[in-house]
Amino acid sequence: MNGxxxxxxxxxxxxxxxxxxxxxxxxxxxxxxxxxxxxxxVFPGAQLSESARVHDAIELVKAIKFDLALIDLxxxxxxxxxxxxxxxxxxxxxxxxxxxxxxxDEHLFPALQAxxxxxxxxxxxxxxxxxxxxxxxQGEPPLSPSIARRVMAYFSVKTKPxxxxxxxxxxxxxxxxxxxxxxxxxxxxxxxxxxxxxxxxHTIADYVKQIYRKLNVSSRAEVALEAQRxxxxx
Amino acid sequence: xxxSVILALVSWLVLLALPAVAQTLDIRxxxxxxxxxxxxxxxxxxxxxxxxxxWARTRPGFAGTLWYRVRFESAAALERGGLPALYIAEVCxxxxxxxxxxxxxxxxxxTEPLTDNCNRPQLVALPPALLRPGFNDLDLRxxxxxxxxxxxxxxxxxxxALAIGPQSALAARHARLEALQVGAPQALGATLLLLGxxxxxxxxxxxxxxHLAWFxxxxxxxxxxxxxxxxxxxxxxxxxxxxxxxxxxxLVAWAAVQFLLRHAGVRYKPxxxxxxxxxxxxxxSLLLVGAQNLRTVAAVWYGILALEVVVAAAVWHRLxxxxxxxxxxxxxxxxxxxxxxxxxxxxSGALPVAAQLAQLVVPILLVLTGxxxxxxQGHALQPAAQDRLLLEQRVREATAEIEHDFRQLAELRxxxxxxRERKRIAADLHDDLGAKLLTIVHTSDSERISTLAxxxxxxxxxxxxxLTGKPVRLADALGDWRAExxxxxxxxxxxxxxxxxxxxxxTLSARAYVQTxxxxxxxxxxxxxxxxxxxxxxxxxxxxxxxxLVVQDNGDGISNEIDQRLDRGHGLASMKNRAKQLQGQxxxxxxxxxxxxxxxxxxxxxxxxxx
Numbered sequence: 001m002n003g004x005x006x007x008x009x010x011x012x013x014x015x016x017x018x019x020x021x022x023x024x025x026x027x028x029x030x031x032x033x034x035x036x037x038x039x040x041x042v043f044p045g046a047q048l049s050e051s052a053r054v055h056d057a058i059e060l061v062k063a064i065k066f067d068l069a070l071i072d073l074x075x076x077x078x079x080x081x082x083x084x085x086x087x088x089x090x091x092x093x094x095x096x097x098x099x100x101x102x103x104x105d106e107h108l109f110p111a112l113q114a115x116x117x118x119x120x121x122x123x124x125x126x127x128x129x130x131x132x133x134x135x136x137x138q139g140e141p142p143l144s145p146s147i148a149r150r151v152m153a154y155f156s157v158k159t160k161p162x163x164x165x166x167x168x169x170x171x172x173x174x175x176x177x178x179x180x181x182x183x184x185x186x187x188x189x190x191x192x193x194x195x196x197x198x199x200x201x202h203t204i205a206d207y208v209k210q211i212y213r214k215l216n217v218s219s220r221a222e223v224a225l226e227a228q229r230x231x232x233x234x
Numbered sequence: 235x236x237x238s239v240i241l242a243l244v245s246w247l248v249l250l251a252l253p254a255v256a257q258t259l260d261i262r263x264x265x266x267x268x269x270x271x272x273x274x275x276x277x278x279x280x281x282x283x284x285x286x287x288x289w290a291r292t293r294p295g296f297a298g299t300l301w302y303r304v305r306f307e308s309a310a311a312l313e314r315g316g317l318p319a320l321y322i323a324e325v326c327x328x329x330x331x332x333x334x335x336x337x338x339x340x341x342x343x344x345t346e347p348l349t350d351n352c353n354r355p356q357l358v359a360l361p362p363a364l365l366r367p368g369f370n371d372l373d374l375r376x377x378x379x380x381x382x383x384x385x386x387x388x389x390x391x392x393x394x395a396l397a398i399g400p401q402s403a404l405a406a407r408h409a410r411l412e413a414l415q416v417g418a419p420q421a422l423g424a425t426l427l428l429l430g431x432x433x434x435x436x437x438x439x440x441x442x443x444x445h446l447a448w449f450x451x452x453x454x455x456x457x458x459x460x461x462x463x464x465x466x467x468x469x470x471x472x473x474x475x476x477x478x479x480x481x482x483x484x485l486v487a488w489a490a491v492q493f494l495l496r497h498a499g500v501r502y503k504p505x506x507x508x509x510x511x512x513x514x515x516x517x518x519s520l521l522l523v524g525a526q527n528l529r530t531v532a533a534v535w536y537g538i539l540a541l542e543v544v545v546a547a548a549v550w551h552r553l554x555x556x557x558x559x560x561x562x563x564x565x566x567x568x569x570x571x572x573x574x575x576x577x578x579x580x581x582s583g584a585l586p587v588a589a590q591l592a593q594l595v596v597p598i599l600l601v602l603t604g605x606x607x608x609x610x611q612g613h614a615l616q617p618a619a620q621d622r623l624l625l626e627q628r629v630r631e632a633t634a635e636i637e638h639d640f641r642q643l644a645e646l647r648x649x650x651x652x653x654r655e656r657k658r659i660a661a662d663l664h665d666d667l668g669a670k671l672l673t674i675v676h677t678s679d680s681e682r683i684s685t686l687a688x689x690x691x692x693x694x695x696x697x698x699x700x701l702t703g704k705p706v707r708l709a710d711a712l713g714d715w716r717a718e719x720x721x722x723x724x725x726x727x728x729x730x731x732x733x734x735x736x737x738x739x740x741t742l743s744a745r746a747y748v749q750t751x752x753x754x755x756x757x758x759x760x761x762x763x764x765x766x767x768x769x770x771x772x773x774x775x776x777x778x779x780x781x782x783l784v785v786q787d788n789g790d791g792i793s794n795e796i797d798q799r800l801d802r803g804h805g806l807a808s809m810k811n812r813a814k815q816l817q818g819q820x821x822x823x824x825x826x827x828x829x830x831x832x833x834x835x836x837x838x839x840x841x842x843x844x845x
Binding site: 028030031033034074101102103122123126127128131144145146149184185186187188189191192 | 661664665668669671672673675676677688691692695709710712713714715716717720721722724725732
């Protein structure tokens with residue numbers, strides 16, 4: 001592992017924010033207030049809808065069209081993953097981002113499988129969160145090495161030969177996507193990977209988005225297959 | 235008048251014989267007269283007889299008491315040899331000895347039931363006080379049975395040749411014969427009884443080895459024939475004793491037949507019934523025909539029993555006559571031959587030496603055969619014992635395996651429970667304590683309190699994950715650290731350089747991972763906030779089982795003033811503390827204008843490192 005990190009000038013789009021309507025799901029009032037302040041700083045003029053419960057959030061998702069949803073996982077009446085799933089079903093173009101205190105992939109991975117587009121750890125310093133939000137808004141979701149390893153493990157299990165009876169369209173990663181994933185797992189930043197592979201930063205970001213999407217699609221296929229096996233769809 | 239003539243003749247014979255054997259007088263002739271009285275019947279018709287005198291030949295049909303008179307001259311030579319004595323090799327069944335009309339020896343009861351002295355040589359001291367100079371009369375009163383009344387000729391009435399001489403000279407002959415006819419058979423009989431009893435017990439406790447029990451019974455039966463050597467005065471009377479003796483032979487034959495059949499591995503139901511029936515029938519028939527015909531009927535029975543044993547032996551030979559049984563076959567055959575000789579000789583009375591030898595040889599052969607069988611049994615037990623040992627070992631192995639599996643299962647369950655509990659505690663802590671700390675992190679105006687709360691949050695994670703968490707692969711840890719450090723440096727506009735070996739197989743304990751993460755995070759923060767550096771390099775390496783991390787910057791270095799300021803914010807001191815907690819080391823080298831080098835050494839996860 002040998003490389004040079006480059007100072008990375010983030011192009012913060014001043015002026016009109018791409019995220020106009022934002023859902024904020026957080027049960028702790030203080031944290032919600034802090035989050036609200038932070039979001040408004042990053043996306044000035046955005047329309048915020050706040051909720052403290054899964055149930056309310058799902059109602060909001062049905063009523064309002066969101067560009068971005070910041071979703072806490074552990075809530076009094078359930079898991080934020082349900083809201084992620086609901087958003088993915090109802091508003092596929094909305095970007096769900098998990099904002100949580102849980103840093104372990106046991107909590108994060110199900111949310112990513114459900115369709116979350118990255119995650120933010122709550123206790124991180126303010127400036128780091130700000131940066132991550134910017135990147136998300138520009139279509140560059142965060143991907144930590146530990147999550148990358150988990151995704152690699154997930155797809156390496158999936159590509160193992162399966163019985164023909166269970167033949168469903170197998171979602172697999174392309175060579176390039178795997179390459180990007182492997183480098184992320186080793187701790188390289190996306191700009192570094194772009195330099196290493198001779199690709200633009202946007203292309204790398206597209207690969208990451210594609211990886212998230214495939215994770216979601218594959219997980220859904222898996223769920224459907226499981227349901228089929230259980231006889232839910234005949 | 236006739237008496238005197240005969241006695242004179244006998245005396246002459248005695249005188250003639252005297253010089254032949256030094257000091258010892260062999261007497262081969264006497265006059266005999268039947269009589270129940272207490273003394274030689276003076277008036278009864280006396281006949282001259284030669285000794286040995288077998289009643290079955292000389293006076294068939296005679297039973298009762300018979301007087302023998304021998305006249306001898308008390309020679310000076312005889313008296314010089316010490317205490318004179320009379321030696322009688324054989325007398326059946328019993329006798330009294332009178333010297334010059336005085337009773338000097340009685341062998342026991344002279345009326346029915348007679349004392350049985352048939353096998354015992356007699357040595358009678360002749361008191362010198364009773365000896366007269368010149369001729370002395372020695373009267374022997376012999377009580378015996380007629381041949382027809384006994385099952386064996388050796389138990390019929392008779393008197394062997396006599397010898398008169400010094401007791402010291404005759405005692406040796408007496409002892410020799412007694413050892414041969416009494417001592418040795420008694421010893422062998424006792425041995426046979428013990429061995430037979432043992433084999434009966436052996437066959438009894440091991441049902442599959444029934445032949446041993448039957449051989450034991452055969453041995454015990456044979457040993458019982460010698461009872462008359464121990465028990466001279468039968469409490470039952472002569473006829474009953476004779477019948478019992480013959481019946482005993484029936485039992486012996488029964489045992490022999492059953493032994494042969496069992497050993498050959500066959501069981502004939504009819505035989506199991508017929509043989510005991512025969513054993514009951516034998517004495518019954520003898521009882522019915524009466525004492526006078528005992529010998530004849532017994533002879534018939536002997537024939538039948540011998541035939542049965544022969545047939546059983548033939549069956550045995552046909553089924554088991556292989557090479558492996560050859561020693562046994564030879565021994566059995568020898569036993570049978572000796573037994574037949576013994577019985578034939580006893581019954582007929584011919585070949586007394588053969589009878590004596592056979593009488594000794596049969597128990598010896600039986601003992602040898604018994605030992606052979608027991609030894610074979612022992613050999614047969616050996617594989618069985620080995621099998622049992624093997625089985626025991628298998629059982630032990632299986633038990634150990636079960637215990638091991640059980641232990642593993644228990645450990646697994648403990649692990650599962652621990653894992654579940656850990657998750658529950660983690661969830662509780664995150665939801666409650668975590669949320670509160672988080673609130674402080676993001677709502678506090680004080681940077682110091684924010685940092686403290688963030689550290690507390692990490693400390694909480696450490697206690698949840700670090701203490702029970704799984705070890706972290708060093709390669710994964712380096713990935714995590716690189717991503718964090720490089721992106722933070724990049725964000726701060728500092729050029730980052732990261733040098734680390736690829737694909738390290740070593741692991742760090744969860745605690746070491748978390749603490750190292752925090753030290754590295756602190757170091758990075760210090761560089762970003764205080765150093766003013768434009769370049770930072772992080773070098774990871776493995777040395778002597780330790781993980782080494784060197785963080786170097788080209789900044790201003792840490793002046794005393796900055797040092798104090800940093801330590802107020804739990805900077806360098808806490809980094810050193812954390813390293814110490816991990817049994818590691820954190821060295822800070824710095825000089826104003828020369829940048830800062832932080833060398834961190836952390837021991838690797840020992841359990842995994844070795845593999």
